[in-house]
Amino acid sequence: MRVLQLTTNAEATYVTNQVAALADRGVESDVLEVPRSGPDGRRVTDYLQFCPTVRAQDLNAYDLVHANFGLTIPAAIAQRRVPVVTSLVGSDLMGRFGGLTKQFARFCDAVIVVSAEMAELLSRDAHVIPYGIDLDEFRPIETERARGVVDWPTDGRHVLFPYHPDRPVKNYPLAERVVERAAERTPFDIELHTVSGVEYDLIPYYMNAADTLLLTSHREGSPSTIKEALACNTPVVSTPVGDVPERVGSLDVSGVGSSVEELATKLRQTLDAAEEPGGRDAIQPFGLDRMSERILSVYRQTIT
Template sequence: MRVLSVTANVPGFYRRESDALSELGVERTTLEVPGDAETGRSVVDYLRFVPEVLAESTRDYDLVHANYGLTAPAALAQIRLPVVVSLWGSDLLGEFGWLSRACARRADEVVVMSEGMAAELDRETHVVPHGVNAEQFRPAPKAEARAAVGWTDDARHVLFPYDPGRAVKDFPRAGRVVKAARQRVGDPVELHPLGDVDHGEMPTYVNAADALLLTSEHEGLPNSVKEALCCNLPVVSTDVGDVRERLRGVSPSAVADDDEELAAALADVLTDPRRSNGRESVADLRVERVAARLAGVYERAVAADRAVGRGPAGGRDPDVSALDSPDGRPKTLD
């Protein structure tokens, strides 16, 4: 099977997923939205992307896969091939959720990261979280990991696995929670934001830490949580996405909404640093298993399209009026 995959960026989990799909005989060609992903793309960048996708889609592909909601309009602009749309979290739950919902209604198949995201849509979806490389993320001795990253043993170390500049991740709140936990623990506690750390180095940082702290306003099923669980690192998180469900039975770990509860849970872990039993809870999220499930979604989309013949599938048509905002006026991405 040949898949044209359109995406806003190519993070580590996407590359792992593509490699695993290749092992299953799925060849995925990637087109990335023009512009700078770090500084943010404009509506012009997404508009420039549409003719590029249209031209590429005329080649020998079986389907188009839109990874991330803002790429879905470009995928749906062509009507020759079936379209699978994957929503990653903020694209559905954030500012442009209206656009992702409109596109999901016209896609042949829709993939979401969690049951919570599925509940946000008024159509059938497939819950297929991004897979994690359990060979890359695996428990390792803390002392060796700390020596590698240059952390001392006279402090407790807490990971904040994002760029602190990303407002939705709420780094200021993480700072408040760590400050309150520090007062309870009575020992030095350091908070380490990891936005500039290469993904290949992340397993070392995860194994060097005492806890992962997530203070996001919303998420699907964060990859950082899955990676921490693979390394048996305790997780303390706000109640976002399906984190509560994923942490059920994992100890020590905690989910809370209130800063005081988050601080108390974090202090409990830091007072007596220990590993969790998280690795056993993510066996179903190994990248090989996730890729097989995604390949099944591809096969379903292609089979349905072939059953009705080439052309608009699943009720898709070139009418873009459904991409207007709820008040009927066209919206922009800026």
């Protein structure tokens, strides 16, 4: 099977992981990225110009087109020679252009979303397939070793906020308030760290260096950072966004909260916990192999 993959970022981890995992199942992919005409992001004209770029491909050489992100759907459906599958990732459906994405999705032969919450936003059937993670790369590492690699102090408690603090949707000010409130009632120091723009192969070390991962986003689809942390056996405290409640609901040493007080209480509990987090076992069904198996099933249903 051969697939034309459309994306806004050919180097994004979720794209490269997906292409590699599908290749292991015999799916050959060619990746086309929406052009960028300026340094400050893409313009409407960039997406419009992507349509003839896609139509100019030898589409008879492909079994289907996979539009990875809602705003790549128009270029995918501008051709009608092969079926179209789209994957909606979160911000494309729940963000500024969500209304457009819903309309575009009606013309696709199959739709994949990363959480049940997203599926409920659509007026059509969708396959719920959360992002898979590399369970070999994201694995437990001895805490002291991990802290040495990322140059964190070995004492105190360390909380990881896994995004750039300036991204509004990630709501870093709430994370600061939560840590400040938790620190008022604990006998130990709590240090809040942010991480962004580092080499991807360092992320498992940051996950393992942290005592807890804290996510305070306004909205999410199926955040990979949550599954990555759990695969490292790092507890997670989060707002109830996307599929996070499903991922941590069965775990005693992780949880969700909607207010500063709820989140701070759960954070204190995870930092004090003596029992095993259990995240590694809970996240086993979300490896890349299982994800690619389910995507390939959608492909086969679409082309038959």
